Amino acid sequence: MLPTITVDDEKCGDxxxxxxxxxICQTHVLGLGTSVGVKKYRETDPQYxxxxxxxxxxxxxxxxxxxxxxxxxxxxxFSEGGAR
Amino acid sequence: xxxxxEKYGDGYERWYFNPANYARRLYKIRREEAESSGxxxxxxxxxxxxxxxxxxxxxxxxxxxxxxxxxKQKAEAASWLTHFGQVITLxxxxxIADMIYPIGLxxxxxxxxxxxxxxxxxxxxxxxxxxxxxWERWPDTYRGGMHYLTPDEAKEVITKMNKRGxxxxxxxxxxxxxxxxxxxxxxxxxxxxxxxxxxIKLLWKGHYVAKIDPELCTGCAxxxxxxxxxxxNYSPSKNMAYIDQFQCFGCGLCVTECDxxxxxxxxxxxxPALANVW
Ligand code: SF4
Ligand code: SF4
Ligand code: SF4
Ligand code: SF4
Ligand code: SF4
Numbered sequence: 636m637l638p639t640i641t642v643d644d645e646k647c648g649d650x651x652x653x654x655x656x657x658x659i660c661q662t663h664v665l666g667l668g669t670s671v672g673v674k675k676y677r678e679t680d681p682q683y684x685x686x687x688x689x690x691x692x693x694x695x696x697x698x699x700x701x702x703x704x705x706x707x708x709x710x711x712x713f714s715e716g717g718a719r
Numbered sequence: 720x721x722x723x724x725e726k727y728g729d730g731y732e733r734w735y736f737n738p739a740n741y742a743r744r745l746y747k748i749r750r751e752e753a754e755s756s757g758x759x760x761x762x763x764x765x766x767x768x769x770x771x772x773x774x775x776x777x778x779x780x781x782x783x784x785x786x787x788x789x790x791k792q793k794a795e796a797a798s799w800l801t802h803f804g805q806v807i808t809l810x811x812x813x814x815i816a817d818m819i820y821p822i823g824l825x826x827x828x829x830x831x832x833x834x835x836x837x838x839x840x841x842x843x844x845x846x847x848x849x850x851x852x853x854w855e856r857w858p859d860t861y862r863g864g865m866h867y868l869t870p871d872e873a874k875e876v877i878t879k880m881n882k883r884g885x886x887x888x889x890x891x892x893x894x895x896x897x898x899x900x901x902x903x904x905x906x907x908x909x910x911x912x913x914x915x916x917x918x919i920k921l922l923w924k925g926h927y928v929a930k931i932d933p934e935l936c937t938g939c940a941x942x943x944x945x946x947x948x949x950x951x952n953y954s955p956s957k958n959m960a961y962i963d964q965f966q967c968f969g970c971g972l973c974v975t976e977c978d979x980x981x982x983x984x985x986x987x988x989x990x991p992a993l994a995n996v997w
Contacts, residue, residue, distance in 0.1 A: 654835035692776040
């Protein structure tokens with residue numbers, strides 16, 4: 636079963652320096668994407684990084700990331716037919 | 720025979736020993752293609768180093784084999800044209816370091832993306848060839864800085880990373896332009912992970928397959944932790960290491976760890992059933 640993982644980018648202000656959720660996930664589901672897509676010079680700029688459930692197929696639903704997040708930015712849920 | 724050697728080997732033993740494949744001209748031509756093909760070639764744009772979008776995971780969850788196959792074929796075709804890798808041995812990596820100049824050590828974008836490592840802990844990725852000079856001209860393209868290495872320094876760094884347990888790989892940037900000399904591991908290397916988890920071949924197996932000598936293996940199991948490809952385990956009943964040769968990527972990391980000399984690399988091409996398993 637696949638999870639729905641959502642991250643509130645407003646609440647997660649500086650993921651590169653926090654990265655608590657990235658480090659706690661046993662199966663390395665979460666990763667940093669960029670909010671600007673393919674834009675020269677900008678896609679590698681830390682200020683555009685956002686946390687996403689990149690490898691969501693490996694999410695066990697343990698909720699460790701939800702609990703560790705100091706800003707309550709992550710939500711993980713499972714429902715029949717749900718994805719990401 | 721390896722498709723890439725056949726296409727781009729030009730008489731050299733391996734395509735990555737053919738100096739022509741490191742020429743900037745090729746890089747220039749292909750770069751526009753890479754940019755225009757969008758998210759798949761810019762892993763960061765896809766959300767982390769995902770490379771493959773969520774469709775594949777969803778299709779697999781639903782058991783939709785046809786859809787999976789379709790996504791796989793599309794992703795592989797795009798990757799093989801623009802950006803894919805092949806596993807090489809330490810020896811081969813050292814040979815390339817002697818052949819190509821300049822070599823720059825830089826931060827690894829896969830691991831930064833998946834674990835957010837600070838730059839100073841993350842210098843594991845190498846770029847090579849004339850394309851490297853662009854970093855000096857456009858420092859904004861690349862954050863974290865870059866260290867140019869002499870051939871001897873490069874060989875020292877590669878050997879150290881092999882010792883740490885990182886797999887040596889070469890990567891194209893606009894095939895067949897080779898510009899990445901990478902040092903990767905599971906699960907944070909996007910290419911190892913996509914290849915191993917999804918069976919989507921963004922990283923080709925190398926030219927060798929590992930083999931255990933049952934006379935020499937003492938069952939110490941110290942090689943087991945070296946395998947990044949789920950090909951090697953310890954069998955308690957045999958008290959010996961066991962290698963799934965169909966899964967082996969031929970990186971040779973287990974070989975360098977065994978102080979009994981019990982593991983050797985044999986040429987993939989010499990094994991009829993494996994000769995075309997890449
Ligand atoms: S719920 Fe657990 S497995 Fe899923 S992303 Fe969070 S930490 Fe990882
Ligand atoms: S733990 Fe929360 S605030 Fe920290 S990086 Fe993850 S989502 Fe952002
Ligand atoms: S291919 Fe390997 S070294 Fe290169 S960026 Fe990815 S994990 Fe890092
Ligand atoms: S390191 Fe060598 S001796 Fe030890 S288990 Fe592996 S193959 Fe056998
Ligand atoms: S079995 Fe040895 S050579 Fe084969 S992939 Fe694993 S570590 Fe590399």
